[in-house]
Amino acid sequence: MKEILNTLYVTTERAYLHLDHDTIRMEAKETKLVQMPLIHLSSIVCFGNILLSPALIHRCAEDGRTIVLLDTHGHFKARIEGPTSGNVLLRQAQYVANSDQTRAFSIARNIVAGKVQNCRQVLMRAYRETENDKDRHVLAAAAIVHANVLKRLEHYTLIEAVRGSEGDAARAYFGAFDSMVREDRTVFTLNGRTRRPPLDRVNALLSFVYTLLRHDCAGALQGVGLDPQVGYLHVLRPGRPALALDLMEELRPIVADRLILSLINRCQIQRDDFIEREGGAIHLTEKARKVVIQAYQNRKQNEVQHRVLSKKIPIGLLPHVQARLLARHLRGDVPDYLPFLYR
Template identity: 55%
Template sequence: MSVLLNTLYVMTHGTRLRLDHETVCMEAENGNKQLIPLHHLSGIVCIGNIIVSPPLMMKCADEGRSITFLETNGAFKARVEGPVSGNVLLRQAQYQMLGQKEKQVELVRAMIAGKIQNMRSLLMRAARETSHEDDETVLRKAANALAIALKHLQMADDINQIRGIEGESSKNYFQAFSAMIRVQRDSFQMNGRNRRPPLDPINAVLSFLYTLLMHDCKGAIESVGLDPQVGFLHTLRPGRQSLALDIMEELRSIFADRLALTLINRQQIGPNDFESRPGGAIYLNEKGKKEVVIAYQKRKQDELLHPVLNRKVAFGLIPFVQARLLARYMRGDADSYIPYLYK
């Protein structure tokens, strides 16, 4: 049996977190108090103005739990964690891959193939389910463009070439994204992907979900002893979690895009769940963020079949399974990296 440890998300402005024996004590400004056993948690994510006591930080660091701080809009600010652990020989193999072009290309090609196939799967499913002929045309056209991209990807032998194919595929995918919205279309229109800042409600939801997914991918990478900053698709840059971003690519449409569409189409979030900022920026408000986080955590508890393991695993464990498959490839225990494909 697989056990999925929970991540605690704290979003209420002014909440104080402190250590109370073996529990986290959460105290809101209105006096409400809640205790959560530490052994139930794999990490804590603080969104907005949250106060964390030093004893709780040290306890989490000692026991391998991370505390991540995000801005109210979901942007990453800082992460508190204990000493680096893991297999130094595995990290050595990871660093050596920086000088192995063929192995890098093979890995990146597999990751992007997984991403494009998962995006295409979402488009095709939406095309089958829609009752609007115009939407079906848009969705199938985008899906066909991704099918062509997959053929070009098979022949790509340079990472920059693969990045170009990925970029064009994402552009085609997001141009058709609004056709997957079945309700509230006046409020939810998307003209391509935009961020820093997001300029419409759909991009606001996606950016927030991508931040949550990034947190999980980084934790998965670290759990197997890899360095999350040394990636191959995303260029190396101080402070950038390049490998976590790499492994996140194939999971974006599965974890974030599908959930965003579900929340909108089921009207679990609506126009009142957003706020405007100077310069045209649109972000989820506190109510909207709570709704998205609850749905995200619930989604992670669902079980589905993993084709490589040939057994059911919790949805939230998929980044951890993929991180282990990635580690096997880097060590040379596997001939190829197999991306996760959603069925």
């Protein structure tokens, strides 16, 4: 039996969420929109101007249920949670591994290897599906870059070299991204990876879905007692969830990028689903955000084969499984952290 506790995404502006016995009730303009048992929820994510009752906040904190506040464009603002729980010895092991260059390097290298391999799988799948010779050439060339990076990773001993090779693979991957888009390339063209702010429609989609995935990864890490702020691949900075960003790397191609390509290629997201702000920033409309969130939730229900577990699991469980595998490695139960590899 597999239990997957759902995340409630609230996108209705000025919605009011409050506690009603053991349920959460959402109202707008004094009209009830939805009511559901709290037991069905593991977290609540609020977009924009959402009102929360103190009683609901207190109950979520007591139950260990997180509340995440994002602005209307999906940018992270705050996370509300109760007292820190989890195994203090596990966190101690996490911090010791961060200070141990050899162990930190090993974890970071395996994370990058997983990401590069999964990106290569996405490229090769697109290669098999396209009939355009020019696209096939671009995709094959990018896949070769990724294969060469995987070979080089085996011989590296410095974290700087690992980060440099990851950058080489990322440039090749995003350089070939347009060749994986089959519908309306004049609208959905990736003009380099731009984040703050996104300057084209593809970047707007990437940034939005990556924010959703980062929240899931941070929640999964906290669920096993790890500190999302202390990672191994990403440099530590105040306010940066370095370990959540680490965990995202191997999952982004499968969980996020393939979803975005499907939304574009199936015409579920189109030209008019975006707003251009002053200065050139591009953001999704509220209606489009709902479409993406629904597709993301549906994507999380799809099952994939997990090589370490030797069975299929829902995509939504991947951050939780990988967080537990990392915790096992940090405790010394297994010799290496094994990233998720997509078939």
